[in-house]
Every structure is written in structure tokens, then in C-alpha cells.
Amino acid sequence: MNMSPAPTGPAGEPGSDPLRDRVLAFLRERWDFVALVALAVAPLVVPALGGALGGQVTMLFIYCILALGLNVMVGYTGLVHLGIAAFFGIGAYLFAILTVPMYPFQMRFVTAAAVSALATAGVGLALGAPTLRLRGDYLAIVTLGFGEVVKVTLRNLEQITGGMKGLNPVPPPGAGLKIGGTDLGLAFAIDPRWFYYLALLTLAGVVVAMRRLENSRLGRAWVAVREDELAAEAMGVSATRVKLSAFAMSSAVAGLAGCLYAASLSTTADPNAYDFNRSIMVLCAVILGGLGSIPGTLLGVALLVGFDTVLAPWADSTIQQWNINPSGSSLLSFSGWRLAIFGLALILVMRYRPEGLVPSRRMAAELHEAH
Amino acid sequence: MPLLEVRDLEAGYGPIRALDHVSLDVEDGELVALIGANGAGKTTLLMAISGVVPSRGGSIRFAGSPLTAVKPHEVMRLGIGHAPEGRRIFPRLTVRENLELGGFTQTDRARLSRDIDEACGLFPVLGERMDQLGGTLSGGEQQMLAIARALVGHPRLLLLDEPSLGLAPLVVAKVFEVIASLSARGISVLLVEQNARAALKLAHRGYVLETGRITLTGSGAELAADRRVRDAYLGEG
Structure with a gap:
């Protein structure tokens, strides 16, 4: 906040470098812009992003979008949701149905993504309407159950979803679209940086949209219902409508993330990709980063999903290289301890920083006023 | 009648x-x-x-x-405006956001901000605390906020x-x-x-x-x- 340079001592004295202070202040104020530029430039200077790492970072972006969707319900509106992966999966499968060759639709990427996100919102409304009167634990159980139902349905509805094989091949965006003689779809298929940029751009769009929502009438109504439903109603806020809109928005964003997921993998993968573990992972990321906080949610995903998909495999292969674990015992592999480390980290954060790593201003005030 | x-x-x-x-x-x-x-x-x-x-x-x-x-x-x-028992302001929203919620049904932003100014005219202390979180106000200020919030809705x-x-x-x-x-x-x-x-x-x-x-x-x-x-x-x- 404080943009004015620190009081200037004699030149060269450590700790009073106005330039450094100004750079730090700039980073604090405009982290979003700095991160966006850094991520946009990265593929041009880091060659590894043209390979497998590029695909992993793309996944990270997709999970960020999913987590921002979940944050609408859990963070802003205070409704516990344990089945966000189901909506991720519904988005992915709808997108696949609208694009794969075995179905007659074969829509363009943008149309298919828009239709599936909207339809996923519709499913969210269908789940939300009958369960509106539930709160806390009860709503959590309903969403948990819904997640399992979706997974099992996707697995058993083989004629439509392809069962355990999933639906594929999902064509890349822009397939058949020629730009300067090259097929855009082919470019997407060959170079992971295309998906990297597509996911980054979508994520940036979602972040901008979430910011605007936070400061909108609807955003205030979400928070008001979370804080005090009765008082909100006395202000003329219809809690019913506000909660339903949170359900719909959350589902739509999760569905959009699902579209990107299916497109970038060129398959929906098998239904187990949308199970309870994934829901919990995303929920943990939001809580770890800070409920209701956009930068917190992004950081939470970067830490948790980054740990899982980038750091853990890397540590495993390093351990293998050192040849410490020739018998392949899981006690000596990093992945064997993955969930334990994960759980311990969460416990520590909840103990020492319950409002999350980058708390929203509201949560920080609530949890620290008692101290 | x-x-x-x-x-x-x-x-x-x-x-x-x-x-x-x-x-x-x-x-x-x-x-x-x-x-x-x-x-x-x-x-x-x-x-x-x-x-x-x-x-x-x-x-x-x-x-x-x-x-x-x-x-x-x-x-x-x-x-009908209601300033309920126990004040029930939104503690984690700023004073301004609390008042904006009081005018939730008013969609014209310019009119809303006029209504808020008017309500604050009755309780000048709220005008000085606009960006403070509701929960950090004193009991008296919270009561004033609860009344002002109800008044914003005319x-x-x-x-x-x-x-x-x-x-x-x-x-x-x-x-x-x-x-x-x-x-x-x-x-x-x-x-x-x-x-x-x-x-x-x-x-x-x-x-x-x-x-x-x-x-x-x-x-x-x-x-x-x-x-x-x-x-x-x-x-x-």
C-alpha cells in the first residue's frame, strides 16, 4: 500500500534502498500483472516448457480455474462443496460429446466450451435447487454423494461415455482451421506451448471476471448470505436466488476447466480422474491459500498441485538415480510419503495460519480479532 | 387506515x-x-x-x-426496514459495503451513493469509518450502522x-x-x-x-x- 520510498538515510546504508522498496511495493500491488507477464514470457526463455513440463504447467492453470470456481461457493458464499470434481468431469464429458468424431455434433472449440460450461451450470442448478435448505455438514454430504454418483454413472454408461476408456480422441482447438498454410489444430497437437497459452489466457479471463464479481452487487450478496442470512434477507437479498447463482457460477467455471482438461489431454481420461480425491485436493488448495482470496487460491493450487504433479515425480526420479532404493520399497520413495507430507503441511497451516497463506482481508480480520 | x-x-x-x-x-x-x-x-x-x-x-x-x-x-x-435485535451488521464487510447492502434493491449506482451519503448525514461518525470493517466498530457505532443500513433502503x-x-x-x-x-x-x-x-x-x-x-x-x-x-x-x- 505504502508507495512512498522509505526515509532516506546516508547513501549506501543497507535497509534504506528506495529502489528495492519500490520494487517490493510494486510486486505487492500488481502481483497479477507481474505474474502474467512472467508466465507469458516463460515459454520463450525456458525450453523445457516446450516438453512435458509445459503440459504439467498447463494442468496447473486448469486446476487454478477449477479452484477459482470452487472458491465462489466455499469462499464467497460459505457453502461447503465436496464434489467439485464431478462438475469438472461433467464439463469434460459434455465437451467431448460435442467434439469427438463418434458423435454427430463436432462443434468448434469455442462453441463446444461455451455450451458445456452453460450446461454444467444447469446441472449445478439442478443439484442446488432441492438442497438449498441444507447447510454445513449436510450440504457437504450431498455434494460428496453427488460426486460419487457422477463418477459411477460415467463409468457405467458405456454406450455414451465409453466407460473406463473415456471418450477420445477429443480434437485440439482449431482443428481444420488453416492459418498461413499450417493447420492450427496440428500446431496444438505438436507443441504444448499452444495449450499453455490457451490455458493461461483463460485463467487470466477467469481472474478478471472473479474480481469484477467480487465488487459487484451479486458478489456482495454472496458474502452477505455467508455472513448472516437473516440480515441479508432483511436487506431484500433473496438467499435462495443468491445461493443458486453461486451454485451455477461455480459449476460453470468448473465445467469450463473440464473442457480445457479434455481438450489438452485429447481424451476425457477414465472416470476415476474425477473422483473424490480430486475434489478434496482442490478444496484443500482453496483453504490453504485463503478462502475467498483470488491470489490465495492461485497460490494454494500452485503449491499443492505443483507438489503433486511436478515435485513428487522429480523427487522420485532423483531418489532412483542415487540408487538408495533398489528394492523399490514405498517406504523409501518420495511418493510413498506424499500424502503424509501433504497432510502434515495442512495441519501446520491450520495451526499457525488458519486464514490461509494469502488471506482475503475479511477472513484475516475475523480470525485475528480475538488474539 | x-x-x-x-x-x-x-x-x-x-x-x-x-x-x-x-x-x-x-x-x-x-x-x-x-x-x-x-x-x-x-x-x-x-x-x-x-x-x-x-x-x-x-x-x-x-x-x-x-x-x-x-x-x-x-x-x-x-x-419496511428492519434493524434486527443484536444489530446483525455484516462484521467482515466494510461500513460502505454494509450500507450498500442496505440499498441492495437500488440498482442505480449514483442514487445508491446519494442514499448512503444521506444516511451517513444522520450519523457523521459512519462517514469517517467508511472503509473500516463493520466488526471493528464500537457497539454504539454498530447500532448506528444498523439503523443507517436500514434507512438506505428508504x-x-x-x-x-x-x-x-x-x-x-x-x-x-x-x-x-x-x-x-x-x-x-x-x-x-x-x-x-x-x-x-x-x-x-x-x-x-x-x-x-x-x-x-x-x-x-x-x-x-x-x-x-x-x-x-x-x-x-x-x-x-
Whole structure:
């Protein structure tokens, strides 16, 4: 906040470098812009992003979008949701149905993504309407159950979803679209940086949209219902409508993330990709980063999903290289301890920083006023 | 025809009968006090008017139309503001955001900000605290915020539930001064108070509620002079 340079001592004295202070202040104020530029430039200077790492970072972006969707319900509106992966999966499968060759639709990427996100919102409304009167634990159980139902349905509805094989091949965006003689779809298929940029751009769009929502009438109504439903109603806020809109928005964003997921993998993968573990992972990321906080949610995903998909495999292969674990015992592999480390980290954060790593201003005030 | 007309209202919770054939009127621009002991049903009456507690019998009419089947969030749109018991401001929203929610039904941003300025005119201290979180205000400031928030919605009738609860005497005087000025501005007020002396001094008329029944009614001065009221509520026995 404080943009004015620190009081200037004699030149060269450590700790009073106005330039450094100004750079730090700039980073604090405009982290979003700095991160966006850094991520946009990265593929041009880091060659590894043209390979497998590029695909992993793309996944990270997709999970960020999913987590921002979940944050609408859990963070802003205070409704516990344990089945966000189901909506991720519904988005992915709808997108696949609208694009794969075995179905007659074969829509363009943008149309298919828009239709599936909207339809996923519709499913969210269908789940939300009958369960509106539930709160806390009860709503959590309903969403948990819904997640399992979706997974099992996707697995058993083989004629439509392809069962355990999933639906594929999902064509890349822009397939058949020629730009300067090259097929855009082919470019997407060959170079992971295309998906990297597509996911980054979508994520940036979602972040901008979430910011605007936070400061909108609807955003205030979400928070008001979370804080005090009765008082909100006395202000003329219809809690019913506000909660339903949170359900719909959350589902739509999760569905959009699902579209990107299916497109970038060129398959929906098998239904187990949308199970309870994934829901919990995303929920943990939001809580770890800070409920209701956009930068917190992004950081939470970067830490948790980054740990899982980038750091853990890397540590495993390093351990293998050192040849410490020739018998392949899981006690000596990093992945064997993955969930334990994960759980311990969460416990520590909840103990020492319950409002999350980058708390929203509201949560920080609530949890620290008692101290 | 009175602005608010409650006739033979019955309401309760499970087997408990909280309101027993309660009848009460508030005329246009009138300040009416409702006094009574703890558990007499004062808050329940306000909750029934604002649609939170369903009525089991009788009728409530506001400006001529029945309120009995109206949903809580629609009551405010008809012109009834409610500053509920315990203030119930949004602690993790700023003062400005609290006030903006008070004008939730106003979609014209320019008008909303005028309405907020107007409400803050009554309580200048709120204007100085606009960007502070509601939960960090003092009790008196929170009460002022609760009243200002209800006023942003331009109510014709304001329901005030125990505005003096837990406040320092000096702050109570300030809050009551503003309440008195509301009827001068044409806003009717139904004031629920345990601080019977202050409420009756202010009110045009008053009602005494005892275990769900209206037992006495009269002008503020009449009630303040009544033997039974003095014994039971003014602590002069």
C-alpha cells in the first residue's frame, strides 16, 4: 500500500534502498500483472516448457480455474462443496460429446466450451435447487454423494461415455482451421506451448471476471448470505436466488476447466480422474491459500498441485538415480510419503495460519480479532 | 387506515405460543413504542411483520395490502426496514459495503451513493469509518450502522429492535435523538425497547406486551404515568 520510498538515510546504508522498496511495493500491488507477464514470457526463455513440463504447467492453470470456481461457493458464499470434481468431469464429458468424431455434433472449440460450461451450470442448478435448505455438514454430504454418483454413472454408461476408456480422441482447438498454410489444430497437437497459452489466457479471463464479481452487487450478496442470512434477507437479498447463482457460477467455471482438461489431454481420461480425491485436493488448495482470496487460491493450487504433479515425480526420479532404493520399497520413495507430507503441511497451516497463506482481508480480520 | 395494521396475530415456535391475538397500529409518521419484559414476544412480533416467523392466525396489513404470505426478502421492497435485535451488521464487510447492502434493491449506482451519503448525514461518525470493517466498530457505532443500513433502503416504516441494548448512556441519547428525528422526516417507527423510560418519552403512542398479549396501550405520556407501567417497567415501585 505504502508507495512512498522509505526515509532516506546516508547513501549506501543497507535497509534504506528506495529502489528495492519500490520494487517490493510494486510486486505487492500488481502481483497479477507481474505474474502474467512472467508466465507469458516463460515459454520463450525456458525450453523445457516446450516438453512435458509445459503440459504439467498447463494442468496447473486448469486446476487454478477449477479452484477459482470452487472458491465462489466455499469462499464467497460459505457453502461447503465436496464434489467439485464431478462438475469438472461433467464439463469434460459434455465437451467431448460435442467434439469427438463418434458423435454427430463436432462443434468448434469455442462453441463446444461455451455450451458445456452453460450446461454444467444447469446441472449445478439442478443439484442446488432441492438442497438449498441444507447447510454445513449436510450440504457437504450431498455434494460428496453427488460426486460419487457422477463418477459411477460415467463409468457405467458405456454406450455414451465409453466407460473406463473415456471418450477420445477429443480434437485440439482449431482443428481444420488453416492459418498461413499450417493447420492450427496440428500446431496444438505438436507443441504444448499452444495449450499453455490457451490455458493461461483463460485463467487470466477467469481472474478478471472473479474480481469484477467480487465488487459487484451479486458478489456482495454472496458474502452477505455467508455472513448472516437473516440480515441479508432483511436487506431484500433473496438467499435462495443468491445461493443458486453461486451454485451455477461455480459449476460453470468448473465445467469450463473440464473442457480445457479434455481438450489438452485429447481424451476425457477414465472416470476415476474425477473422483473424490480430486475434489478434496482442490478444496484443500482453496483453504490453504485463503478462502475467498483470488491470489490465495492461485497460490494454494500452485503449491499443492505443483507438489503433486511436478515435485513428487522429480523427487522420485532423483531418489532412483542415487540408487538408495533398489528394492523399490514405498517406504523409501518420495511418493510413498506424499500424502503424509501433504497432510502434515495442512495441519501446520491450520495451526499457525488458519486464514490461509494469502488471506482475503475479511477472513484475516475475523480470525485475528480475538488474539 | 393505519400504515401498519396488525389484527389478532398469533405466532409461536413449536408448542410455544409467543403471540396471542396481538393487535397493534402504526399510523403514517408515527413513532410507536412496544415495551415489555424479556420473553414477552416483542422480537417475535417484529419477526412476524418482516416475514421471518410465520404467523399462525390473524392478519398483518401494510399500506392496505396483506403481509402474511410475503417472503422475508420481499417485505423490505414494500417499504419496511428492519434493524434486527443484536444489530446483525455484516462484521467482515466494510461500513460502505454494509450500507450498500442496505440499498441492495437500488440498482442505480449514483442514487445508491446519494442514499448512503444521506444516511451517513444522520450519523457523521459512519462517514469517517467508511472503509473500516463493520466488526471493528464500537457497539454504539454498530447500532448506528444498523439503523443507517436500514434507512438506505428508504423505508416508510422502520422496525427497531432494542437499539439501546448494551450501549453507554451517552450513546443511547444520541441514537434516540436520531430515532426521534425520523418521524419528523415522515418515517414511521415501531420501536421495541426494554429501556421503557426513554422509549415512552420519545413515542407518540405505546403498547405494553406481556407474555404474548397486549395488556395496555395509550399515548407515550399516559403510559409513562400509568401506575402499573411505573411499577413493572420504570422501576418505581
